[in-house]
Amino acid sequence: MSAPASPTPRVRFAPSPTGYLHVGGARTALFNWLFARRQGGTFVLRIEDTDVERSSTDMVTGILEGLTWLGLDWDEGPGVGGPHAPYFQSERLDRYRAAARELVAAGRAYYDFGGPSKRGDAAAADDGSYERRYDRDAALAVTPDEVQRRLVAGEAHAIRFLVPPGETAFADLVHGEVRFDNAHIEDFVVLRSDTYPTYHLSVVVDDIDMAITHVVRGDDHVSNTPKQVLLYQAFAAAVPQFAHVPLIMGTDKKRLSKRHGATSVTEYERQGYVPEAMVNFLALLGWSPGGDVELMSTADLIGRFALEGISTGNAVFNTEKLDWFNHQYLTRRSDDDLAALLRPWFERAGLWHDDLAGARRSWFHEVLGLLRPRAKKLGEFVEGATPFLSAPRDYDADGRAKHLGAPDLAAHLTALGDAFRTLEPFTEASLEQGLRGVAEARGVKAGVLIHATRLAMTGRTVSPGLFEMLRLLGRDEVVARLGRMTATL
C-alpha cells in the first residue's frame, strides 16, 4: 500500500483557563508534547477561554508557568505566535460566529429562539425522567421569513446543530473503534444566545483551522467526540485521529480534587519536587514503554513515546512513587545545580550566606552530599543542613531522656572535648578513633558518646553519620557545642 506521505503531526494542548494547571492537564500536555517531539511534529498551545465568566488571565499565566516549569515548550501559541494566530479563542470569536452561520446556511444547524436552559434547570435525569430541553420540530417549523423577522427584531437566539440520523463512529488510537447511535446525541448548541461559541464548535473550528492531525486528550471527551465528528463532516473537513487517554484519579479512585491535597503542578514545585521527576512520573501514569524501564530522562521519554503504549484504564496518582522519583533525580543533580536549586529555599529559611556559593562552596557541597541519600524533597535539605549552619538552640526532649542519662556523662564529654581539641589530623577516621579511644579509656560504650555527641551537635536524635558531620563542622564548633551541652548536664 503506497500511503501518501503522512503529514508531520500537529497536536495541541488546549487548556481552559478556568483553573490552574492540574496534574491531569499536565499529563495530557506531556503526552502531546512527547508525541510531537518524537514524531518531529508541531506542538500547539491554544487557550480555550470562551467561557468569559470563568476564565482569567491569571490562570493563563499560571498555566504557562506550569508548562514552562515542566519543560514543555510549545511551537505555536501564546508568546511565540505562529501561522495560525491568534491562539486565544477569545480573539477568534468572529470566526466561530461565521462558522455557525455557515452551518445554518448549509442546512446543518438551525436557530433556536427557545431561550437558555442550563443543566441545573432540568430535573435530575437519573430517575428516568430525562427529557430534551429543546424542540427541534417547533424550531424547524418556523418559516424562513419569520426567522428573519425575529433575527432583525433582535430576538435572542442560539444556533443548534441538526444532528442527522444514523450512526457516528471514530477510530480511537487507544480504544479502537467507538460507535454511537446518533439518536442519543442531542441537537447541541454551537453558538449561544450571547453569541459566544460552545466548546464543540470552537474546538472543531480551531482544530480544522490549525490543521491538527491528532487530538490527544482526556477520556472525559470520548462522549463529546461524536458531536465533533459530526461537525467535521458538516464542514467537509478531514477528521483527525483521536487518542483518548485515561484519567488520573485520587487515591480513593475518585476524580482528583482539592480534597486529595495538591493538584496543581505549581503546588508540587512549592513542595520541593523537581520537574524531571514530575515528568518521568507523569509519563508513566497511563503510558508504558512496554518493558521494565522506569527511570527515564526526558530524552529517553521522547525516544520511546508512542500513542500505542497508552493504557486504557484510569490511573491513581500515587505520591509515594513520585517521592521516589524525586529522590532519584535529586541524587543525580550536580552539586552546583543542586546548590543553585536550593538557594531560594535557604534564603527563605534565613540560612543563606553568600560564601556558601563562594569560599565555602565545596564545604557546602559536602554537606549536601551527606544529605542527598536522605532527601526526598528540596525542603529536606534545608532541614538537614540547619545544624551545619547554626548551632542547636535546644535538645530534643526524647533525645535527652534517652541519651543523656549515663552516669558521669559530663565528665566523659569533657574528656571527649579535650581529646578533640588536640586531635590531629581532624578527619573522619581520626575522629572515630579518638572517640572510641576515649570511650574505652573511660569504660563506656562508644554508643553512649556517639548519641550524646549527636544530640550536642544537632539537637536531634537523627542525623547523617556522626564523624562525617564532625569533620565538616570543624574543630572549634565541635568543641564549643560539646562544651555547651556539658554545661546543661
Next chain:
RNA sequence: GCCGGUAUCGUCUAGGGGUCAGGACACGUGGUUCUCAGCCACGGGACCGGGGUUCGAAUCCCCGUACCGGUACCA
C-alpha cells in the same frame, strides 16, 4: 435512567490462548551500622464474577457487577 469507556499485586504497570503471570513504588525480614536514610539480600502480595469458544483462557466472545466519564446556551 440513557449512552460510552474500563477492569492484572495496596498503587503504577509488563505480558497476553500453554509463563514459576515479570518489573517498579510501598510493605515485611535480615545484613551493613553510631541514629536516620541509603545500599545489599530475601519475602508476602494480583489476572472482578459467571458463562461460553478451545485440547487449553488471565488473554478471545457474551452476560453480570463495580468503577469512571458524558448526558449544559462548561470546557
